[in-house]
Amino acid sequence: MEFSFSRLLLFCLQALWALAAAADVPAARGRPAGCATRCGDVDVPYPFGLEPRCAINDGFWLNCTTPVGHATPTLQYINVEVTKISVEDGKAWLKTWMSRQCYNQSTNQVFQNNAWIGFAGSPYVLSADDNMVIVLGCRSMAYMLSDAYIIGCMSTCHEDVPLRNGSCSGNAGCCQADLPRGVQYYQGFFNDFYNTSEIWRRTPCNYVTVMESAAFTFSTTYLTSTVFYDTEDGRTPVVMEWGIARQTCEQAKINKTTPYACVSNHSDCVDNDYAGYRCRERRKLHRIKERYFRQHGGLLLFEEMKSQQGVAFKIFSEEELQQATNKFDEQQVLGHGGHGTVYKGVLKSDTEIAVKRCMTIDEQQKKEFGKEMLILSQINHRNIVKLLGCCLEVEVPILVYEFIPNGTLFDLIHQNHSRYISLDTRLRIAYESAEALAYLHSCASPPILHGDVKSTNILLDGDYTAKVSDFGASILAPNDKSQFVTVVQGTCGYLDPEYMQTYQLTDKSDVYSFGVVLLELLTRKKAFNLEGPEHDRSLSMRFLYAMKENKLEDILDDQIKNSENTEYLEEIADLARRCLEMSGMNRPSMKEVADKLDRLRKIIKHPWAHENPEELDSLLGEPSTVTSTSTTGNFSIAKKAAMGLESGR
Known part of the structure; x- marks a missing residue:
């Protein structure tokens, strides 16, 4: 997939800061006398203004100009027309x-x-x-x-x-x-x-x-x-949300440089992770929570939990999670992703948790959310992060997972390149991750497609055991083609090109994404790099070109490049290449990938077995096709045959 950045039509709104709700801001902070309040047909409420002295700061100084060919003036910020501003809703059109x-x-x-x-x-x-x-x-x-x-x-x-x-x-x-x-x-x-x-x-x-x-x-x-x-x-018209300030409610209350806006006895402060805090009426807030709970299937989920005794799954209140995360303090953030923000939390029982505030949920997910939560909660695998519960009284449900202490695979391989990571460690993490995905595809009932496999969604526990996480993009595997998703979503660099063509998310879409993770482990390079030359931005494309030109060594990580590892690296690379086939039908299943990684791990872990074909057969769990392994060349043939990596197998 190629597109030209040179043809982009670019415009950028400059920083807009410290918005204040007119109804709650003290008069001393209001608009000075003599300021215009209208431009053409558009009202200009404070904190916006048509002169520098009339706006709360320069960021809200708007222009009222009459464009060439227009009979009436229009309100503009830079070269973008503003058609409406709502202080009450915190929105601008x-x-x-x-x-x-x-x-x-x-x-x-x-x-x-x-x-x-x-x-x-x-x-x-x-x-x-x-x-x-x-x-x-x-x-x-x-x-x-x-x-x-x-x-x-x-x-x-x-x-x-x-x-x-x-x-x-x-x-x-x-x-x-x-x-x-x-x-x-x-x-x-x-x-x-x-x-x-x-x-x-x-x-x-x-x-x-x-x-x-x-x-x-x-x-x-x-x-x-x-x-x-x-x-x-x-x-086309677009609606923007804005906050009073880029602060949480708690930060705004203690900030001495700007006044706190939610001072009315009838208002509560509500955090917005992205635009800052806002004020809402208390009665409205209670009714909204009830509506969200019903909308996300809370009543149905309660009934299902009663009928299935022993389900270790909890429905949390927003207040519980506020307390656990210190009101979603920025200091508690574990990471940001395409689907939301994850915070570390501690429950009253001293249990550490990871709390994920998701960005969005579509209409189909709303209908099935309660049912899917119950299914996901029953997943029990040592290499999959456990889903503990959810909160439904918010606009987009909040998910609660077990806390995994050692960060992500992305952090391990990309944040400190001087840190040594052995081939054995990399292969073990790859195998454990593949095992988790194979379990979701083959053993979960019904089967589950992850939908967003990437190195930031593979966590590492205290022993650096891999734990696949983040089912924000997961869906239950469809029973027929009529149930396939109708939109494409995913992460740049990992997205299955066949999925982008057909909109059919399948288990082979996860296989493609896992192939990119394998490349990250082999090369210690990021899956997608916007800052590099256009032909080098995609790691998968760069890798496939290197394989085609027989230049694999050029992109491998120096830490694992040596004469002893050459054959192993070539075989791992060949497995990654198969995962990255353009056609999903030509890719192996996650079970096949996991089995082959396991076999390769055993060979690397037990080099003494190289000299004994019977012991090699025992380790690999299948007979070798070679009777003599007295030379390195013969061993290579035996090893490939036993691992099922020969072409055509």
């Missing part, structure tokens, strides 16, 4: 650019412009509740790429399915995907394999954009002409 891919009949080429929007360093985040990723087209596959996260969908048309105006959901020519929580920038791009070159007379263009859900109504004219782009001047 902007107009941002869409991405499009069109066929040019005069040049016989497909051209595209990929919009990129950024809010990094500001308290602004795209609202996951109000926005959707929208893709339009009759032969379009498009994505939103954001901070190591990809999400998108395929939009198609069929001759026997008529196009109709109205909702995008279930409609031909349009598809949509949920936006993850906490996104501060995104880049739209298209899969070049799907384009309008053969259907341009009927549908000239494809589009992808992030926009306000309530503002979008599908029209068939969006496909049959360029009216969607032309009418909106290439822009």
